[in-house]
Ligand SMILES: Nc1ncnc2c1ncn2[C@@H]1O[C@H](COP(=O)(O)OP(=O)(O)OP(=O)(O)O)[C@@H](O)[C@H]1O
């Protein structure tokens with residue numbers, strides 16, 4: 001049997017037929033991962049930038065810790081967030097487990113270290129370039145962080161894309177805290193895991209192809225934006 | 235801030251004295267040019283003046299007052315520009331001074347006009363040529379209306395007309411009452427711009443004299459050698 | 472610019488909150504159940520019927536029976552539908568659940584390569600079938616995930632007098648029914664599966680049913696409400712409504728009506 005070609009033809013018919021269910025799942029994936037990356041951007045990038053600019057005791061330890069956290073298995077993050085959000089956990093009273101909100105929270109934890117680590121590297125390199133100028137102009141370090149975040153915005157797009165890639169493709173965390181509930185918390189990766197475990201490999205690959213397509217599309221948009229921006233600001 | 239008294243400044247790097255008892259007194263007017271061979275410690279001295287380096291020993295007295303928070307601006311030998319428009323780069327310098335946003339743009343446009351770059355205000359700063367970039371760097375320093383302006387070889391590797399443009403701007407800044415301390419290896423430029431010359435060698439001041447006397451009768455042997463070494467080049471200019 | 476960013480942010484957050492709350496507009500309960508039930512497709516068939524008549528949405532979280540019971544213990548589900556009688560009784564006895572009720576049963580099937588090297592097809596009962604596999608040392612893939620199926624499998628090994636610990640032919644997948652079947656198919660190994668998952672499983676390759684039909688292989692499912700006395704947020708009324716429905720004639724009819732091909736997968740248990 002030629003499983004692969006079967007899978008791809010199924011992927012195309014899935015795309016061409018615009019299956020309503022698949023569209024819903026794709027939309028939820030985008031919303032959950034998009035929000036997580038949004039929070040990752042708001043938290044991770046400034047955090048990384050502060051680490052790139054600031055000079056304080058314990059900074060190196062933090063940097064190593066952050067770089068290590070980039071490889072944190074998503075299942076571990078999922079279990080930790082599960083225990084926090086569980087009814088018997090510290091935030092149990094909010095009843096957030098098995099909701100889209102829980103998935104956003106888990107993925108935020110997942111992408112913040114990654115985005116912060118990339119931002120730290122980018123901003124630290126820029127800081128080496130600008131340190132004397134900014135210090136001579138009497139910028140306080142916090143204001144320098146703001147200036148550098150703005151100045152590195154095009155390179156920081158890489159951090160955002162990396163975060164998005166990680167969030168969209170992880171399955172461990174959303175599976176545990178979302179529960180893969182049909183029509184409620186089922187996203188592309190958990191749907192793929194489910195179809196795989198049902199032995200429906202063609203459908204799994206078809207969904208995987210859709211996921212890849214979505215990620216590629218986002219990257220293409222980002223690439224075009226970045227091209228435009230570099231032309232604008234040399 | 236003036237008279238600025240620098241006494242017995244010492245700074246070591248890699249086990250070597252870079253500033254080795256440097257002393258100097260500067261009054262509140264004019265253009266002072268720092269001369270000295272490569273590696274004499276001129277750039278390091280300017281860095282200590284604008285607070286980027288903490289000297290190991292010695293003292294700087296800012297006219298009897300504490301070191302002023304603002305009022306000292308520096309143009310580096312290789313100025314770094316943000317990935318932003320010319321206007322954005324000039325306005326940047328006003329941010330630490332807490333100048334209101336509305337006023338910032340007006341002031342930035344005014345100095346851009348005076349350095350002849352207003353027509354490119356919206357262009358990317360990274361697209362400028364070396365000479366234009368130096369003018370932008372001067373504008374960025376000028377816009378803060380400093381009392382003391384430190385210029386580190388602002389005309390190195392510029393063509394003659396760019397050099398002239400920079401010199402015109404420097405003179406203009408000075409007429410507005412800004413004290414200027416500048417390094418250069420262009421002796422012609424020194425004679426054209428300087429009121430007085432400070433000659434530094436091996437991290438200490440060898441000579442501090444009015445410009446005519448310095449070039450006519452250099453007192454220290456080191457200064458004499460330095461000028462002689464440069465002489466053929468100066469005649470060709 | 473900061474203003475624009477702020478506006479964008481608030482609108483983004485609002486739109487997702489709106490979307491999420493729209494999805495949860497009506498009343499809903501969380502049902503912790505087993506992967507085997509979910510993957511058989513039963514819920515997709517019967518739950519819309521219940522939702523239509525009651526207006527209560529049932530959100531199914533599919534786990535192994537052991538995990539599902541843990542989730543219930545922590546109070547993260549309202550209702551449990553699982554299949555491990557001993558563990559269920561313990562769950563209720565310890566006060567985590569309210570009254571267990573019979574719902575339905577399906578049966579386990581022994582699945583293996585068509586060639587059947589261990590000769591399981593000729594076995595006289597379940598214990599004999601398991602004994603033959605152990606004697607031949609044919610590859611076996613176990614769920615190994617504390618699920619109801621895993622618990623049943625261990626019981627069968629026990630009744631066959633086989634100690635599987637440390638046996639080279641005994642592989643623990645630590646996974647749900649589907650992945651375990653995928654593994655067995657890939658290795659040409661034997662495994663124990665519930666009929667529901669097997670019937671809807673697509674990647675069979677060389678696997679086939681080698682033994683089935685022994686009453687010992689019956690697999691009863693029970694339903695229970697998580698104890699509201701222990702977890703006050705449990706949706707008692709809605710949960711009880713669901714339990715009442717799934718054990719009612721309507722519920723029984725719905726369960727019987729679910730078929731793959733022409734095969735009925737679950738049989739309702741009358742009280
Ligand atoms: N951060 C540093 N670490 C080590 N050595 C340094 C440092 N900064 C400057 N130096 C050394 O101090 C000496 C003086 O440097 P400085 O840049 O002041 O020279 P300069 O007088 O400006 O020379 P030039 O005319 O070439 O610009 C040089 O030998 C340089 O290598």
Ligand SMILES: [Mg+2]
Nearest residue numbers: 276277311386
């Ligand atoms: Mg120098």
